Amino acid sequence: MDDERMIRSLLQEAPPSAEVIAEGRHRLYAEPPRRRRWRTPGLGIAGLGLAAAATAAVLAVTTGGSPTAPVHQAPPRQLSARQVLLAAAEKAASEPVGRYWHTHVISGQAYHVAKGDYVIDGARHEIDQWTARSAQDDDVFRSRFAGAVPQTAADRAAWRRAGSPATWRVLSNGQYIRQTATPDRWDLARLTPAEKKGYDKLVARVRKQCAGRSRGCPQPELTQAEREALADDPAALRQRLLTTSGKGGPGNVLTRAGDFLARPGSSKLSAAVFRVLADAPGIRNAGPVTDLRGRAAIALTARSSDRSGTFDTQLLLQPGTYRVLGTQTVLVAGGRGPETAGMKPGTVFTEQLFLEMGWTDSAPR
Incomplete structure (x- = not known):
């Protein structure tokens, strides 16, 4: 499967716009496969917060809305002192x-x-x-x-x-x-x-x-x-x-x-x-x-x-x-x-x- 077909499947839209394809391609290669359990050495708690922010951004692309609507990403959440x-x-x-x-x-x-x-x-x-x-x-x-x-x-x-x-x-x-x-x-x-x-x-x-x-x-x-x-x-x-x-x-x-x-x-x-x-x-x-x-x-x-x-x-x-x-x-x-x-x-x-x-x-x- 080429990457455009993979992106269409990921976005559950047919056919998506060129802008959404570009965004999906970026998400596809920037993030690891969903079913693979992975951990970057030394990532720690701070890294987990960043990963959560990235996941939220992917969901913003893949659920609902017009395929041409701009993607809004929430700012990264500041870690607590304990974290x-x-x-x-x-x-x-x-x-x-x-x-x-x-x-x-x-x-x-x-x-x-x-x-x-x-x-x-x-x-x-x-x-x-x-x-x-x-x-x-x-x-x-x-x-x-x-x-x-x-x-x-x-x-x-x-x-x-x-x-x-x-x-x-x-x-x-x-x-x-x-x-x-x-x-x-x-x-x-x-x-x-x-x-x-x-x-x-x-x-x-x-x-x-x-x-x-x-x-x-x-x-x-x-x-x-x-x-x-x-x-x-x-x-x-x-x-x-x-x-x-x-x-x-x-x-x-x-x-x-x-x-x-x-x-x-x-x-x-x-x-x-x-x-x-x-x-x-x-x-x-x-x-x-x-x-x-x-x-x-x-x-x-x-x-x-x-x-x-x-x-x-x-x-x-x-x-x-x-x-x-x-x-x-x-x-x-x-x-x-x-x-x-x-x-x-x-x-x-x-x-x-x-x-x-x-x-x-x-x-x-």
Whole structure:
């Protein structure tokens, strides 16, 4: 049977117009046979949503109406936060490990400049580090304070109108501090295997001394073995992420999950974190956004309010791969506090963006 006869059979119209034949031919070769059960590797939940949209489009062609009527396709339905997080878990579970866990992160905070009425992104701390999977390899850590910059294109235009200043005096935690556009030089630290062993012994001694004491001791960080054990204990992982979120609620859950995922861990552990988030209340998919680096992202969002205003805390995932691009808090309304006064809705108040994050076999550079 030639393709025009197959299309006529599919459309159940005789004879169809040339436009409908063209549309049918496109559908015939774009979609797999109906009776064949198939699955594209890595398609996940997001892919299932796209397949459903494509099926709806085929039905729009093949049922009722004039053969010359235009084909109207419904826009793809946005996935829920739960669907996105489960798809992220599926992707994370297949990620391979490497010799080093590499993270390059830059964090900052917004400050309003009254003279010129614009916002700068300041207090920008940049960290670039390699954590070795083997105790026999060095860990490498670089850090610096990056220069402050106007936050958006509109802020850059206002900054230029104000004379393009290179320093600012801004309010932070109740006092005025100086911000500069000039970045600091990089600091470099290298932790040898012997130094790592000594550090582990120090941590073990402090943990032993603090055992059973509720005061006077810092909350110990989990060891790598303790972190990995959480992958097989969803209840303990959930308690770790949710009960330590404090009064910030779901917003702090997203921030804490972002911090947790930024540390070295197996693909199994990363997938478990995403699954815990999928069942956490108060998280929604706010749709596509662009972060301060200009990268497209899916924003999983939780809303909260305090005396400074109403904020959306967002966990940013890369579309398609669902890798974590960072976390940020966005001003939704208010600007009532002294540090948010003058800021417009949509201002990114704080951010922690990952320029690179994941396992690699490349040596530190």
